Amino acid sequence: MSARTSLAALNAAPPEVFAAFAAELFEGAAWVGARAAAARPFANVAALHEGLMAAVAAAAPEERRALIRGFPDLASGLGALAPDSAAEHAGAGLDRLAQDEAEAVARFNAAYRARHGIPFVLCVRRHGREAILDSFAARLANAPEAEEAAALREIGYIARLRLVDRIDGPGLPQVAGRLSTHVLDTHAGRPAAGVALRLYAVGRAGRTLLDTRTTNADGRTDTPLLSGAPLRTGRYEIAFDLGPYFRARVDAAVATLFLDTVPVRFGIDEPEGHYHVALIATPWSYTVYRGS
Numbered sequence: 001m002s003a004r005t006s007l008a009a010l011n012a013a014p015p016e017v018f019a020a021f022a023a024e025l026f027e028g029a030a031w032v033g034a035r036a037a038a039a040r041p042f043a044n045v046a047a048l049h050e051g052l053m054a055a056v057a058a059a060a061p062e063e064r065r066a067l068i069r070g071f072p073d074l075a076s077g078l079g080a081l082a083p084d085s086a087a088e089h090a091g092a093g094l095d096r097l098a099q100d101e102a103e104a105v106a107r108f109n110a111a112y113r114a115r116h117g118i119p120f121v122l123c124v125r126r127h128g129r130e131a132i133l134d135s136f137a138a139r140l141a142n143a144p145e146a147e148e149a150a151a152l153r154e155i156g157y158i159a160r161l162r163l164v165d166r167i168d169g170p171g172l173p174q175v176a177g178r179l180s181t182h183v184l185d186t187h188a189g190r191p192a193a194g195v196a197l198r199l200y201a202v203g204r205a206g207r208t209l210l211d212t213r214t215t216n217a218d219g220r221t222d223t224p225l226l227s228g229a230p231l232r233t234g235r236y237e238i239a240f241d242l243g244p245y246f247r248a249r250v251d252a253a254v255a256t257l258f259l260d261t262v263p264v265r266f267g268i269d270e271p272e273g274h275y276h277v278a279l280i281a282t283p284w285s286y287t288v289y290r291g292s
Contacts (some may be wrong), residue, residue: 007048007169011041022052024166025159027070027082031063032056044171049163053156068118068151071158073109074132075102084162092124092132092232101133108136115140116147123157126271128234130203161230177231178274180224181238182291183215187282188249191219195245199225202235202265230271237265238277246283258284266290 010018015037022033035055042048056064072085075094089095097105112120120139124132139147164175179199183192195215200207213221225238243260250257259281268275278291 004166004168007042007045007167010048010167021166024084025052025162026056026067026155027072027085029067029070031059032067035059045163045167045169046171046173048167048169049156049160049173052159052163056152056155064152065118065148067155068121068148071119071121071151071155073113073119074122074124075105076109088124088158092127093129094124094132105133105136108140112136112140116144118148118151121151121154121158123154123161125161126157126230126233128201128203128232130201130235131233174272175230176228177226177268177270177272178224179226179231179236179268179277180274181215181221181277181279183219183240183279183281185219185245185249185282186280187246191215191217192242192245192281193217193219195219196241197221198239200237200239201232202237207237231268231273231275233267233269233271235265235267237263239263240279240281242281242283242286246281250283259286262286264288 005021010021013021015034018037018040019030019033022036023030026032032052032055035058036051039051039054042051056067059067072081075089075097081089094105109120112118120136122132122135127135139150142150160173161175164172181197183195183197184190185192193215197213197215198209199211199213200209202208211225213225216222240262241260242262243257246257246259262279262281264277264279266275266277274292276291278289280287
């Protein structure tokens, strides 16, 4: 990935420099930046991204299809990918697919190209591996016109993330989500401090441990469970160890507590959203909801 630059520098750069910068966002398509350069100066980074996408939208249909064709098939020829695409695929685990998964993806890529005439384009930084695999079948049956629109929308997400990785300036577009939690002990009427919890990604093969935390004096974790990047769409689980927390608060004569570990499974479908898993508990009951 190229060194960071500033919005002010891009606004003042020669057209060819601006076009070369944009080419890195669009898998080598320098024409996007060449056409967007005329709209400078951009007031903020979000406006820059909008200007680039406006140039894409104003292009001729065959130019847009050529832009889409410049993006690689997912999990195909990973060793030959451009640096950004290689890093994005690796971050989503597409370089570590099991043999049966890799074969299924190869079959899908071939079927998708045969039906739509373009590669399957997806901003993998916004999706978990399971969600990526699930999206294949969901999109294969769509009409070609719908898939062209979907591909351009995903290219917009890809370019936005690459842009934020490269530029400093005001008005950055929203690209990061946040997952947080809060545990309240309504039996004692206070936040539940010292509750151990574990965050998992949930997939076909079971659960993958992502993090372990313990709630602080406010019943929260010191920092969000996930933040600083898009939340990857998919299924997750937080396992709350309420048994050890309530053990000291229940009569010792009760040998076996009613609640022990409480697993809460939930889905994430808004990569840039805030998901707050709020748990209200007593030794005998609990309620969970998406808070704010």
